Amino acid sequence: MKLIRELHESLKEDSKLIIFCDNKILYDQSENSYSFAPKDLNLINQSKPFLSIALIDNCYFYVVNINKDENILGLFMDPKSINFVDLRQILGFLDQSSFLLASRASILQTWISTNGFCSICGKTNFYNENEGAFECKCNSSPKYPVISPCIITLIHDEERILLGRSKFFPSNMYSTLAGFIEAGENAEEALIREVKEEVNVDVTDIEYYSSQSWPFPAQLMLGYFCKYKSGKILLNDNELEDAKWFNVNELPIIPPDASISGQLIRSYIEGRSKL
Numbered sequence: 001m002k003l004i005r006e007l008h009e010s011l012k013e014d015s016k017l018i019i020f021c022d023n024k025i026l027y028d029q030s031e032n033s034y035s036f037a038p039k040d041l042n043l044i045n046q047s048k049p050f051l052s053i054a055l056i057d058n059c060y061f062y063v064v065n066i067n068k069d070e071n072i073l074g075l076f077m078d079p080k081s082i083n084f085v086d087l088r089q090i091l092g093f094l095d096q097s098s099f100l101l102a103s104r105a106s107i108l109q110t111w112i113s114t115n116g117f118c119s120i121c122g123k124t125n126f127y128n129e130n131e132g133a134f135e136c137k138c139n140s141s142p143k144y145p146v147i148s149p150c151i152i153t154l155i156h157d158e159e160r161i162l163l164g165r166s167k168f169f170p171s172n173m174y175s176t177l178a179g180f181i182e183a184g185e186n187a188e189e190a191l192i193r194e195v196k197e198e199v200n201v202d203v204t205d206i207e208y209y210s211s212q213s214w215p216f217p218a219q220l221m222l223g224y225f226c227k228y229k230s231g232k233i234l235l236n237d238n239e240l241e242d243a244k245w246f247n248v249n250e251l252p253i254i255p256p257d258a259s260i261s262g263q264l265i266r267s268y269i270e271g272r273s274k275l
């Protein structure tokens with residue numbers, strides 16, 4: 001997969017479209033697919049240009065944002081199996097490269113739909129091909145896609161791990177803790193601060209695991225393990241509904257393996273089982 005950021009006046013031959021409406025992605029349940037051939041769609045309302053975000057085996061993938069009142073489904077598309085869903089709902093069904101492309105599409109559709117106009121003078125932005133960014137003649141600051149770095153961490157203490165849940169989670173699902181990196185902070189400082197703010201616990205031995213793009217709306221999650229040092233769990237801010245220690249053999253529902261949270265938890269348990 002080659003990542004590109006190009007505006008095209010017309011769709012290239014053999015292209016595929018990834019379609020969003022109201023931050024939801026068009027998904028075909030029966031095919032477990034979210035990209036569609038233009039010939040199968042009803043594209044009459046689509047205004048040019050089209051944003052191409054990736055090139056896979058000579059096929060251009062475009063991301064398109066449509067209005068709620070547009071009927072994008074072509075004549076032969078079954079509305080019972082093809083509809084708009086929250087990207088979170090289908091995470092568990094996507095392999096790594098499908099997730100990368102869906103994540104990229106989601107982040108870039110937000111970028112294109114929020115940069116039509118200059119935030120300084122209000123005039124229409126133009127697309128600078130060389131920069132791959134939106135610009136206005138009134139200033140020289142290209143508007144690239146913005147990605148916010150976040151930390152996500154599994155706090156461990158031998159056979160127990162600390163997990164929390166937000167009120168938006170499905171019932172009995174608990175996850176690792178996460179938070180945005182503040183301006184001026186490094187990732188480790190953000191981790192220590194976030195953990196203290198969210199659950200009142202001090203941690204040490206921070207160890208990098210891996211990272212993942214997280215399109216809700218546009219984060220880069222930097223995943224870490226850290227070791228519990230001291231403190232009793234106290235929910236300090238309103239981010240979490242609950243947080244507690246779980247024995248690794250008695251876990252609640254945890255996030256799918258497609259998410260870095262699920263990977264951190266499974267990787268820790270796997271490591272423990274080898275001891």
Ligand SMILES: [Zn+2]
Pocket residue numbers: 118119120121122123136137138139
């Ligand atoms: Zn301007």
